[in-house]
Amino acid sequence: MSKIIKWVLLGLLAVLIAIQFFRIDKTNPPVNAGEDFMAMAAPPAEVAELLKKACYDCHSHETKYPWYTNVAPVSWWIGHHIEEARGHLNFSTWKAYDAEKKAHKAEECAEELEKGLMPLKSYTRMHAEARLSNEQRERLISWFKSVEEREKLGVK
16 A cells, blocks of 8 residues: 555656646736826826736736746646736736726726725735735725726726
8 A cells, every 4th residue: 555655646746847847938028118007097106006016916017926936737827817817907008998998997996806806815815915905995996986987088
């Protein structure tokens, strides 16, 4: 029995080593500051700081990959999250959205924050700086709602 366990463990170790050769692409696309949400929506400094800390790592082309993104299969999971996040909302390509879509994205941001769905719990466990206090959360919700209204009215 112990020989079987030993071979199973050695097999698992071999698989863990082998999967390390299958890396995620951690190249961020170039950022055009003029197309970014920060430049276009001009949030107050406090809001901009909160967005950078709690949102931009996954929802922009400014992702900072921590050390553990070098370890598969964790890297695959995180890479998938980032790809999915950017596909849903990408602050780096904000200019490409039309006014209706910008309003809708701002509305969704407020709703996700209100429901406590963003930032993800799995993200804030490893990134304490992304944890939002109730006041910070309310500040972001209020600001996203104002962005939604401005976009609906066509005000810049």
